[in-house]
Each structure stands twice: as C-alpha cells, then as structure tokens.
Amino acid sequence: MKVSKFGGTSLASAEQIKKVCDIVLADPDRRIVVVSAPGKRYKDDIKVTDLLIACAEKYLSCGSAEDELNAVVERYRQIAQDFNLGNDIVTIIEEDLRGRLAGDTSNPGRFTDSLKASGEDNSAKLVATYLTSLGVEAHYVNPKEVGLLLSDEYGNAQVLPESYENLKALRSMSGIIIFPGFFGYTPSGILVTFPRGGSDITGSILTAAVKADLYENFTDVDSVFAANPNVVQNPQAIAELTYREMRELSYAGFSVLHEETLAPVYRAGIPVCIKNTNNPAAPGTLISTSRQYKTGLVAGIASDKGFCSIYVSKYLMNREVGFGRKLLQILEDEGLSYEHTPSGIDNISIILREAQFTSDMENRVVQRIKDELEVDDVAIERNLALIIIVGEGMSKSVGIAARATSALAKANVNLEMINQGSSEISMMFGVRADDADNSVRALYEEFFRNV
Numbered sequence: 001m002k003v004s005k006f007g008g009t010s011l012a013s014a015e016q017i018k019k020v021c022d023i024v025l026a027d028p029d030r031r032i033v034v035v036s037a038p039g040k041r042y043k044d045d046i047k048v049t050d051l052l053i054a055c056a057e058k059y060l061s062c063g064s065a066e067d068e069l070n071a072v073v074e075r076y077r078q079i080a081q082d083f084n085l086g087n088d089i090v091t092i093i094e095e096d097l098r099g100r101l102a103g104d105t106s107n108p109g110r111f112t113d114s115l116k117a118s119g120e121d122n123s124a125k126l127v128a129t130y131l132t133s134l135g136v137e138a139h140y141v142n143p144k145e146v147g148l149l150l151s152d153e154y155g156n157a158q159v160l161p162e163s164y165e166n167l168k169a170l171r172s173m174s175g176i177i178i179f180p181g182f183f184g185y186t187p188s189g190i191l192v193t194f195p196r197g198g199s200d201i202t203g204s205i206l207t208a209a210v211k212a213d214l215y216e217n218f219t220d221v222d223s224v225f226a227a228n229p230n231v232v233q234n235p236q237a238i239a240e241l242t243y244r245e246m247r248e249l250s251y252a253g254f255s256v257l258h259e260e261t262l263a264p265v266y267r268a269g270i271p272v273c274i275k276n277t278n279n280p281a282a283p284g285t286l287i288s289t290s291r292q293y294k295t296g297l298v299a300g301i302a303s304d305k306g307f308c309s310i311y312v313s314k315y316l317m318n319r320e321v322g323f324g325r326k327l328l329q330i331l332e333d334e335g336l337s338y339e340h341t342p343s344g345i346d347n348i349s350i351i352l353r354e355a356q357f358t359s360d361m362e363n364r365v366v367q368r369i370k371d372e373l374e375v376d377d378v379a380i381e382r383n384l385a386l387i388i389i390v391g392e393g394m395s396k397s398v399g400i401a402a403r404a405t406s407a408l409a410k411a412n413v414n415l416e417m418i419n420q421g422s423s424e425i426s427m428m429f430g431v432r433a434d435d436a437d438n439s440v441r442a443l444y445e446e447f448f449r450n451v
Contacts, residue, residue: 110192143184331365411438
C-alpha cells in the first residue's frame with residue numbers, strides 16, 4: 001500500500017487534477033490519497049488558502065465577506081465545469097463555506113482555522129466526485145469520521161497518539177480514499193489545523209497509521225535539489241537522502257516538505273519518495289533510514305531568513321549555577337521559543353524567529369535580563385539568516401569547516417555565528433540576511449562544483 005499526497009499546484013486546475021487521478025489510477029497500490037487546497041494556476045494567481053484567510057479576516061472585521069466568498073467558490077466552480085460535473089458539487093461546497101462563515105466568531109483563531117481547512121476539505125470532495133464520475137470507487141473521508149485527533153492549538157496543532165490506532169481502520173476500507181490534509185479535530189470535536197503546509201504532515205501520519213510501504217509526496221519538481229534553484233543555477237538533483245538530512249534541510253528552508261513531516265514515518269521506518277505530478281516517470285528523491293554516501297560529501301545546502309539573536313555577556317557566567325535556566329525562563333514567560341543557543345565561557349547567544357520578537361517584547365526581555373541576571377551586556381541583532389550544509393558523510397571528514405569558512409570569506413561574507421550539531425551531519429552559519437543568497441552560491445561552488 002502507498003499513501004500519496006498531492007500539493008497545491010497539483011490541485012490548482014482541472015488539468016492538474018486529471019494528472020493526479022491518472023497517477024493514482026496507474027498504480028493499484030495507491031489506495032490513500034491526501035490532497036491540499038488548490039494552489040496557484042500561474043505565477044500571479046492567488047492560492048485558495050490565501051483567499052480563505054482574506055475571507056476570514058474580512059468577515060471578522062466587517063461581519064460580511066460576500067466578494068471574498070464568491071472568489072473561493074468560483075475557483076471550485078471553474079474546476080467542476082471543466083470536468084462537466086454539474087452544479088451539485090459546487091452547491092455542496094458553497095453551502096459548506098457559508099456554514100463555516102455563520103459559525104462562532106468569538107474565538108478568531110478557531111474561526112479562521114475552520115475556514116482555512118475548508119480549502120483541503122472541499123478539494124477532497126471535488127477529487128472524489130471526479131473519480132466517481134469516471135466509474136471509480138472513490139470515497140471522501142473527513143478526518144473527524146476516522147478519529148484524526150490533534151492538540152487544541154489553533155494553527156499549530158500536534159497529532160495525539162491515539163490517532164494512530166483510530167486511523168488503522170483506513171487500511172481495510174474499499175476503493176480509493178480521498179483524505180483532506182492540513183486539519184483534524186480535538187478530542188472535544190473542535191477543528192484545528194497544523195501549521196501552514198501541514199498537508200504533508202497529514203500524509204505522514206496516515207502512512208504510519210496504516211503501516212503503508214511507501215509515502216509518496218507529489219509536488220512540482222522532479223526531485224529535491226542540492227540548493228535552491230532560484231538561488232543557484234542548475235543545482236544537482238539528489239537521488240537519496242536520510243531522514244536526518246531531510247529534516248535538517250527542511251528546517252533551514254527547503255520548501256519541498258514541511259519540517260514536521262518526517263517524524264511519523266521516521267518512527268515507523270517507512271521511506272518517503274518526493275515525485276513530480278507533471279513528470280511522474282522521474283525517479284524522484286528517496287528518503288529513508290540510511291543511504292550510500294562518500295566521506296566528506298555534502299548532500300545539500302539550505303538557507304532561511306527571518307532570525308534575530310539576543311547576545312548576553314557576563315563575566316564568570318560559567319560559574320553561576322542556573323544562569324541558563326533563568327535566561328530561558330524569561331523567554332518562556334514571554335511565550336518565546338528559541339532555535340539555537342551557541343555559547344562561550346562568559347557569553348551566550350539565543351537565536352529566535354524574528355517574527356515572534358516584537359519591539360515591545362524586545363524592550364521587556366532586555367530590561368528583565370539586565371535587572372534579574374545583572375549582566376554586563378545584552379544586545380539584539382536582527383535581520384539574520386541561517387545557512388546550513390548537511391551530509392551524513394561530514395561526520396567522518398576533516399576540513400569541512402575550513403572549506404566552508406574559506407569559501408564564505410572569499411565571497412566577502414562576515415560570519416555572525418557558527419554552530420555544529422552533536423550528530424555532526426550539519427553545520428550552521430549565521431550571516432546578515434542580505435548575504436544569504438551569496439553565501440549559498442559560495443558554498444555550492446565549493447562543495448559541488450570544485451570537486
């Protein structure tokens with residue numbers, strides 16, 4: 001059995017959905033299909049999820065959002081018309097949307113999650129209807145019906161352990177199951193969503209629950225590339241990656257998979273294959289527990305912007321029991337999560353996602369650090385990017401750091417931070433955001449072209 005997930009570009013139009021269904025029908029092992037909301041049909045188009053967010057925001061502020069609602073319905077109507085499906089499915093979708101808009105708005109997070117999730121939910125209904133029109137046994141399945149239970153965190157939900165036992169029943173269902181990604185329900189029956197891009201996570205959970213042999217993730221590229229094709233010209237395709245490598249690369253900006261995707265399949269030991277809806281014959285990239293690799297080989301280079309750092313210095317910090325705990329407690333009190341904590345003997349830097357660290361919060365945090373920890377210095381640096389090089393072979397190779405820093409120096413990039421994980425399969429560099437693309441190109445030249 002295979003679980004196959006299709007992203008937004010694969011569901012953007014009737015033409016694309018036909019490709020999806022052809023792929024599914026070409027392999028009888030593709031029994032469970034997870035779908036995203038319709039994405040962009042062309043460069044300047046708007047994703048359905050973004051239309052739904054705009055609809056929710058307009059309704060919350062004005063109490064009406066007729067134009068925004070109609071824009072969403074029209075996207076589904078166009079697909080249904082292109083398939084000659086009639087108006088019944090469009091009526092079902094419009095009634096569903098109006099029902100969600102008529103819901104309780106006292107909790108804006110809950111209301112917005114409900115509306116966002118309709119993108120995937122109605123996409124699944126439409127795909128199932130089209131397959132049925134072809135004479136195929138296909139069933140739309142709502143996550144609530146089969147017990148996909150999530151934590152009560154709007155826009156950031158986590159799967160609950162009991163979901164896996166509940167979802168086992170999908171394995172014995174007949175026909176092709178069309179399952180909407182991105183959302184589930186709390187034990188009390190409230191709809192909640194994963195973070196944006198969470199349909200990948202849904203597919204991984206279902207794969208682990210039904211003990212499938214393979215999780216296929218269809219997108220709009222033939223494979224995972226060694227660097228961002230928008231930054232590096234004609235980067236190498238990657239045939240194989242380990243879970244650990246892909247996890248590191250996803251965290252640092254590879255948008256092929258959501259960074260939380262791999263946990264369920266990793267624990268279940270089920271491989272993942274990244275494939276292209278527009279070129280399904282291409283082998284794609286296989287992600288599994290282990291792979292063949294050469295010592296010293298860097299598998300990929302990724303970058304992500306939007307970080308900031310809190311630099312704290314205090315003489316004899318290393319002798320003060322509980323200093324780190326007290327510092328992190330201040331962040332916890334403010335509801336801040338941190339990414340990395342590179343440190344020295346008398347100083348420590350805390351790397352945060354910049355979006356969560358508002359100017360008001362910055363003032364409070366800095367003042368608390370000064371007052372409560374009696375530090376010598378505290379400074380905030382914004383507009384940082386993290387560059388990461390990843391490869392299982394790095395841990396057994398001498399000179400990777402020297403090559404990387406030399407390449408960055410030749411590119412006139414000033415390093416703000418260097419950090420290597422204890423697993424030694426990745427190395428991270430902090431640079432100014434303006435230097436991010438130049439850094440990726442310099443590292444790619446060093447590790448992929450100069451070999």
